[in-house]
Amino acid sequence: MEVLIPLPVALPLAGAGLSMLLQRAPALQRLLSLLVLVGLLGAAVALLVVVDRDGTQVVQAGGWAAPVGISLVADRLSALLLVVSAAVLLAVLVYAIGQGVADGGHSVPIAIFHPCYLVLAAGIALAFLTGDLFNLFVAFEVFLVASYVLLTLNGGQAQVRAGMTYVVVSLLASVLFVTVVGLVYAATGTVNMADAAVRLQDVPDGVRVALGLTMLVVFGIKAALFPLFSWLPDSYPTAPSPVTAVFAGLLTKVGVYAVIRTQTLMFPGEDVIAAVILVIAALTMVVGILGAIVQDDVKRVLSFTIVSHIGYMLLGLGLYSVAGLAGAVLYTVHHIVVQTTLFLVAGLMERREGTSSMLRSGGLQHVAPLLAVLYLIPALSLAGIPPLSGFVAKLGLFQAGLSDGGVLAVGAVVAGTATSLLTLYAVGRVWVEVFWGEVAEVVPDANREDAVDVGVTRTPRLMTSATVAAVAGMVSITVVAGPLYGLAERAAADLVDPRAYIGAVLVTEEAR
Amino acid sequence: MTGNLTLALLIGLLYTVGTYLLLQRTLTRIVIGLALLGHGANLLLLQAGGARGLVPFVGPDSGAVLDTTADPLPQAMVLTAIVITFGVSAFLLALAYRSWVLTQEDEVQDDVEDRRVFRLRREEEALRAQDAGRRVDDDVGED
Numbered sequence: 340m341e342v343l344i345p346l347p348v349a350l351p352l353a354g355a356g357l358s359m360l361l362q363r364a365p366a367l368q369r370l371l372s373l374l375v376l377v378g379l380l381g382a383a384v385a386l387l388v389v390v391d392r393d394g395t396q397v398v399q400a401g402g403w404a405a406p407v408g409i410s411l412v413a414d415r416l417s418a419l420l421l422v423v424s425a426a427v428l429l430a431v432l433v434y435a436i437g438q439g440v441a442d443g444g445h446s447v448p449i450a451i452f453h454p455c456y457l458v459l460a461a462g463i464a465l466a467f468l469t470g471d472l473f474n475l476f477v478a479f480e481v482f483l484v485a486s487y488v489l490l491t492l493n494g495g496q497a498q499v500r501a502g503m504t505y506v507v508v509s510l511l512a513s514v515l516f517v518t519v520v521g522l523v524y525a526a527t528g529t530v531n532m533a534d535a536a537v538r539l540q541d542v543p544d545g546v547r548v549a550l551g552l553t554m555l556v557v558f559g560i561k562a563a564l565f566p567l568f569s570w571l572p573d574s575y576p577t578a579p580s581p582v583t584a585v586f587a588g589l590l591t592k593v594g595v596y597a598v599i600r601t602q603t604l605m606f607p608g609e610d611v612i613a614a615v616i617l618v619i620a621a622l623t624m625v626v627g628i629l630g631a632i633v634q635d636d637v638k639r640v641l642s643f644t645i646v647s648h649i650g651y652m653l654l655g656l657g658l659y660s661v662a663g664l665a666g667a668v669l670y671t672v673h674h675i676v677v678q679t680t681l682f683l684v685a686g687l688m689e690r691r692e693g694t695s696s697m698l699r700s701g702g703l704q705h706v707a708p709l710l711a712v713l714y715l716i717p718a719l720s721l722a723g724i725p726p727l728s729g730f731v732a733k734l735g736l737f738q739a740g741l742s743d744g745g746v747l748a749v750g751a752v753v754a755g756t757a758t759s760l761l762t763l764y765a766v767g768r769v770w771v772e773v774f775w776g777e778v779a780e781v782v783p784d785a786n787r788e789d790a791v792d793v794g795v796t797r798t799p800r801l802m803t804s805a806t807v808a809a810v811a812g813m814v815s816i817t818v819v820a821g822p823l824y825g826l827a828e829r830a831a832a833d834l835v836d837p838r839a840y841i842g843a844v845l846v847t848e849e850a851r
Numbered sequence: 852m853t854g855n856l857t858l859a860l861l862i863g864l865l866y867t868v869g870t871y872l873l874l875q876r877t878l879t880r881i882v883i884g885l886a887l888l889g890h891g892a893n894l895l896l897l898q899a900g901g902a903r904g905l906v907p908f909v910g911p912d913s914g915a916v917l918d919t920t921a922d923p924l925p926q927a928m929v930l931t932a933i934v935i936t937f938g939v940s941a942f943l944l945a946l947a948y949r950s951w952v953l954t955q956e957d958e959v960q961d962d963v964e965d966r967r968v969f970r971l972r973r974e975e976e977a978l979r980a981q982d983a984g985r986r987v988d989d990d991v992g993e994d
Contacts, residue, residue: 473928480935487942496953500960503878503950506943510885511873513939517892517932524925525899573962639963 343389344398344411346382347421347464351375355457362450369436372453376432379460380425387418391826395833395843397470405845406534412470414840415830416668420596421467423672427588427679428460430809434683435581437801451488459485459585466593470844472523472530475597476516479561483509486590489582490574497577505574512560519553526550533844536605536837551606552615555598562594564653565623568646572630575645576638576695580686583638587645588679592671595652599667602656603834604841617657617747621754624650628761637685637695637769641678644721644765647758648674654751655736658743664831666736669824673720673728673816680717680809684710687798687806688773697769702778709803711774716810718770720817722763728816733759735824858898865891877957878947882940889936893929900925 354375361368390396395414399405413421435452462482469475487509491502524530526546527538539547556567563571571591575583606612627647634640652674655667685695691707692700704711720727733755740752816823833839865887872884904921951957961969 473931477931477935480939484939484942487939487946491946491949494949499946499950499953500962503946503959504962506939506946507873507881507885510939510943511888513935514885514888514892517889518895520928521892521896521899521925524896524928530924530928573964 341396341398343382343386344396344413344468345400347379347386347425348411348461348468350378350382351457351461351464355454355461358454358457365439365450368450368453369439372432372457373429373436375457376425376429376460379464380422380429383418383421383425383464386413387415387422390415390418391829395840397843406529406531409474410470410531410533410844411468412533412840412844413468414833414843415826416596416599416834417467419668419672419826419830420592420675421464423675424463424467424589424592425460426812427675427809428456428463428585430805430812431581431585431588431679431683432456433808434584434686434802434805435579437799437803437805438579438581438686452492455485455488456585458482459489463589463593467596470532472520472532472535472601475532476513476520479516479593479597480513482590482593483513486586490578490586492579492582501574501577504570508560508570512557515553515560516557519550519557522553523550531844532601532604533837533841536841537845539605547606548609548611551602551609551612554601554606555612555615558594558597558601559619560594561591562598562649562653563591563646564619564649565626565646568623568627568649571646572634572639572642575642576636580682580689584679584682584686587641587682588675591645591649592652592675595649595671598653599656599664599834603659603664604837607835607837608659613657613659614747616653617745617751620650620653620657621747621751622650623647623653624751624754624758628758628765631765632761632768635697637688637697637700637773638682640697640765640769641681641685644681644762645678647762648678648721650758651733651736651755654740654748654755657751658739658748659835660739660743661828661831661835662735662739662742664834665824665828666732666739668827668830669735669820670732672823672827673732673813676809676813676816677717677720677729680806680813681714681721683802683806683809684714684717687802688714690798690802692773692779697772700773700779701776702774704774705778707798713806713810714774715770717813718766719763720813722766723759724763726817728813728820731817731820731824855898855902858894862891862894862898865894876959878950878959879957881959882943882947885943886936886940889932889940893932893936896925896929896932 354371358368358371361371386396390413395412398411400409400411402408435456439452459482462478462485465478465481466475469478487502487506490505491498520530523535526542527535529535529538539550560567575586578586602612602616624647627643627650631640631643631647634643651670652667655663655670657663687710688700688703689695691703691710694700716727720729723729723733737752737755740748740755869884869888869891872880872887875881875884900922905919906921954960
C-alpha cells in the first residue's frame with residue numbers, strides 16, 4: 340500500500356534516467372516512455388481506489404515523522420487529478436510518438452523529448468502528492484525545468500522569444516515562492532503544510548491574510564489568473580503541438596491545485612481572501628474570453644480560453660462550500676481533458692492546413708470530416724453545451740454559486756454565464772473560419788525549424804487515434820458524471836474540513 | 852523570532868536592485884536581476900531560521916542545547932534553492948545567448964500583441980493622415 344504513493348514520482352524519474360541512456364535507440368526510448376506512463380496510470384488508478392475506500396494515505400519519506408520529515412500525502416483530490424493527468428500524459432505521448440515517427444529526422448533533438456517528458460510527469464505527480472511546502476516548490480521546479488526544455492526544444496527564433504518570457508516569468512514566480520516559504524517558516528517554524536495549518540491559527544490575522552494572499556499571487560502566476568496571465572497566450576502557442584497540449588492541460592491546473600490545496604488547508608474561511616478570489620475569478624473569466632474572441636490564430640484562441648476557464652475553478656474555490664469545491668474539482672478534471680484534446684485537434688488542423696491562422700484556413704470539413712467531428716465535440720463541451728462534461732461541471736458550479744447567494748458569488752456566476760456564451764462564440768468562430776467556407780489553398784511548411792510537418796494531407800494514424808481516444812475520454816467523463824461528481828463531492832468534503840488531512844499527516848507522530 | 856538587522860537590510864537591497872534590473876529591456880540585466888532576487892530570497896530563508904547559534908549536531912552527550920544551536924532546516928532548504936537557481940540561471944543564460952545568436956540583439960523582443968497594437972496604430976495614423984489630407988483638399992475646394 341505504502342509503495343503506491345511514492346511510485347508515481349519515482350517511476351517516471353527512474354524512467355527519465357534510463358531514457359537518457361537510451362538516446363541512441365529511439366524505438367526503445369519510445370517503448371520505455373509508454374511503459375512508464377502506463378505504469379504511472381496504473382499506480383494512480385490503484386491509489387485512487389485505495390484512497391477513496393480508506394481515506395487519506397500518508398507516507399513519511401525517510402521514516403521521519405511528519406513535521407520533521409517530508410510527507411507524501413494522497414487524498415481524494417490529488418489521487419483523482421493524478422489519474423486524469425496520467426491518462427492525459429499517456430494520450431499526448433502516443434500523439435507525440437505518432438508525430439515523431441512520421442516527421443522525425445530533421446534537426447529536432449527528439450532524443451531529449453522523452454527524458455524531459457518523463458521528468459515533467461514526475462514533477463506533476465510530486466506536486467499533487469507532496470504535503471510539504473518546500474517540497475512543493477521543488478516539485479514545481481522539477482516540472483518547470485522540464486517544461487523550459489520542452490518549450491524551446493527546437494531553438495527557433497519564435498520558441499526562444501516565447502521561452503524567454505516563459506522562463507523569466509516562471510523564475511520570478513519561483514523566487515516569490517521561496518520568499519513565501521521563508522515567510523511561512525518565519526511565522527510558524529514549519530514548512531509541513533498540515534503542521535503549518537495548525538500553527539497558523541495562532542498567527543495574527545493580518546499576517547495570516549498577507550501570507551495567504553502572497554501564496555495566491557505565487558500560484559496565481561502559475562495558474563494564469565487575472566492579471567498575471569499574460570505570459571501564457573504568448574508562450575504556449577509557439578511550442579510543438581503535443582507539448583502545448585500537455586502544458587495547456589496540466590501545468591496551469593497544477594497551479595490551480597496548489598491554490599486549492601494551500602487555501603483550503605492553510606487559510607480556510609478567510610473572508611478577505613474568499614472575496615479576492617471571487618473577484619479575480621470573475622475578472623479572469625471575462626478578460627480571458629475577451630482576449631480569445633479577438634485572436635486570429637486557433638492556438639492563441641485556445642490559449643486565451645485556458646486563462647478564461649481557470650476562472651471557473653477559482654469560482655468554486657471562492658465559495659468555500661462542498662458544492663462549490665466539488666464543482667471546481669469536476670471542472671478541473673473536465674478542463675484538463677478538454678483543453679488537451681482541443682490542442683491535439685489544433686495540431687492536426689495545423690498539419691492539414693499548413694497554418695494555425697484562421698484567416699488562411701477554410702473548408703476543412705470537406706477534406707477532413709473526422710477532424711471536424713473531433714473539433715466540434717470538445718469545443719461544444721468547452722462552451723458548456725449539454726449534455727457534455729463542460730455543461731455538467733458548469734451546472735454544478737453555478738448551482739453552488741446561486742445557493743451561496745452572496746453578491747460576489749452571484750456576480751461571479753453571471754460573469755461565468757457570459758463567459759460561457761462568449762466561449763461558444765470564440766469556438767464557433769474557429770468553426771466558421773476553419774471548417775466552413777471555401778477550401779483554402781494549403782501552403783506547405785516554409786519554416787523547417789518547426790517540429791511539425793505542416794500542410795501534409797496524410798495524418799499518421801497514431802496521431803488521429805490518440806486524438807480520438809482523448810475525445811472518447813472526454814465523452815466518457817459525461818457518461819460517468821454521476822459517480823465522478825460523487826467522488827468530487829467526497830474530495831470537496833475533505834477539503835472543506837481539513838481535519839482529516841491534518842490528522843492523517845500528524846497522527847503518526849503520536850503513534851510512534 | 853530574532854533576526855539580524857544587517858541581513859534584513861541586505862535582503863531588502865537585493866530585492867530592490869533585483870526588481871529594478873528585472874524591469875529593464877536588456878536580457879542580460881534581466882538575468883542578473885533574477886539572480887539577485889534569487890539571492891535575496893535565499894537569504895530570506897536563512898533569516899527565517901532565526902538567530903545564529905552553535906553547529907546543529909546534537910549527540911547523546913550534548914544534552915539540552917536546542918536553544919543555543921542554529922536551526923538547520925532553512926540551511927538545507929537554502930542549499931536546495933541555490934542548486935535549483937543555479938541550474939535555471941545556467942539555462943536562462945544559454946537561452947539569452949541563443950536569442951543573441953539568432954537576433955544579434957540583447958533586447959527583449961516585442962511580443963505578438965505588441966506588434967499587433969503597433970500595426971493597428973500605424974494603420975489608424977495613416978487613415979487619419981489621409982483624412983486630414985482630404986479635409987484640407989475639401990477646404991481648398993470650398994474656397
